[in-house]
Amino acid sequence: MQAVTYIDEHKNFRTFKLDLLAKYGCKSGLLCRLKYAKTMVERIMQMRSTSGSSSVQSAPGSVAGTAMATR
Numbered sequence: 001m002q003a004v005t006y007i008d009e010h011k012n013f014r015t016f017k018l019d020l021l022a023k024y025g026c027k028s029g030l031l032c033r034l035k036y037a038k039t040m041v042e043r044i045m046q047m048r049s050t051s052g053s054s055s056v057q058s059a060p061g062s063v064a065g066t067a068m069a070t071r
Helices: 018-024 028-051
Strands: 003-007 013-017
Touching: 003 018, 003 028, 013 018
Parallel strands: none
Antiparallel strands: 003 013
């Protein structure tokens, strides 16, 4: 199962299946945090690839690119 778990400031957590996020969308706050997480992972991967020690592989597609914000 491909999923993402979100932990809020009160330490409550929710797990969302990526295919359902892509199909039904999510609230704009969650979308913003997913985009931030995606950006950080991409930066780490880029840093590792430029240093020649890349051990992280990218998953096909991206949640932040396919999830749509809903209210």
